[in-house]
Amino acid sequence: MADAPFSYSAYQSENSNARFTDWLAASGEPYWTAACTHPFTVAIGDDTMAEEAYARYLVQDYVFITDLASVLGYLIAMAPTMAAKSRLSAFLALLTSEENDYFLRSFEALGVPRETYQNAAQTETTQAFAGLMLASAQNTYAEGLACLLCAEWCYLSWGEREALKPRPTRFYLSEWIDLHAGPGFSGFVNWIREEMDQVGEALDAKSQDKVARTFNRMCELEVAFFDDAWKGPNQS
Template sequence: MITSADLRHRHAEVWDAAVRHRFVDELWAGTVDDAVMARYLAQDALFLDAFVALLGAAVSSADEPGARMAVARQLGLVAGDEDDYFTRALARLDAAGPVEPLPPTAGFLTLMESARRSGEYATIMTVLLVAEWLYLDWADRPDPAPTDWLHAEWIELHRGPAFAAWVALLRTEVDRVGADEAVFARAVDLERAFFDAAYG
């Protein structure tokens, strides 16, 4: 059975292009243009709603009590601290209005809805794994955090011991039940395209 480590290795080119994306460099430097940050976060608010639904599907489909509880705890953080960040960030950027999904967002919404509707724990967890592991990977730099909370909090939401433990849980679970490689590859492609789309 293919492991999460094998999958990341197999898709390293696109994975690394996302992790080293211009958006990530500018976020760390605190130099992301407000219009880029607004476009990115408005799209990510659409992503987040589908992501919460997908976390709910993982809670529902988990075949182990420990994993179900761990996913439920993370769902609470996303619906709590992370949603609060979005409310403050979008208000500050004057970007709280409704937006249409750009193509990478639409791709993610379709992928997540299809995983959710399948009810397949392995497929659901594969999508969650890419989304969370790739974000930990770019947020885990040793660099000093930027000073503006708009940039710093987006990094802090995706690093630290608790977030790393969540990603470790996702890897353990995907390695236990077996990844869906096509879904893994599609999600990595979409992550890179999602960063590109922030630049219009």
């Protein structure tokens, strides 16, 4: 990963009221905006999503969940306070219950056989995505938190935007929006931002740069993940 395009201190000098997480989003460009505004996310809210594209997406997201659960486990172990451990534990519980039920019902509606989603292999993009998150979470709390922030903040950004539209008629689209636009999810993402602000502010410049480079790479992989679903893996 290349160095961050500018330091946090330089960003602060030009944006006096900016948060550490504002700097991370700026450091994630152009991928940050591309991920949050990807045509795939717009098609969810417009109800123009092709079933085969959404099935590709859900299968890869489902095989990724096991790794995400592991990432949360590492973050829970390294979290510096009981309050942080509690927040992360609650999200892990949601991920393995309510969200898992959504996947199973959606696969049935989309006609995806059980053996397909249970035995699916991760694509190259999904492997890179999961690998970065796992390596970062095992390295430092700050780097792992930056990965989680990118993934969840991106989904909140497009989820809240698409929630302003009339809900899609297909439940698996409308419920996916609701899962990423409600007060519970927004509250969790806002907590991650506050936690990242606090943790990031305390880092030295070299560590801040590493966190920003990790966030940038996560943004790039978010775009690639949507691209794979939208167009099919390894297609232009």
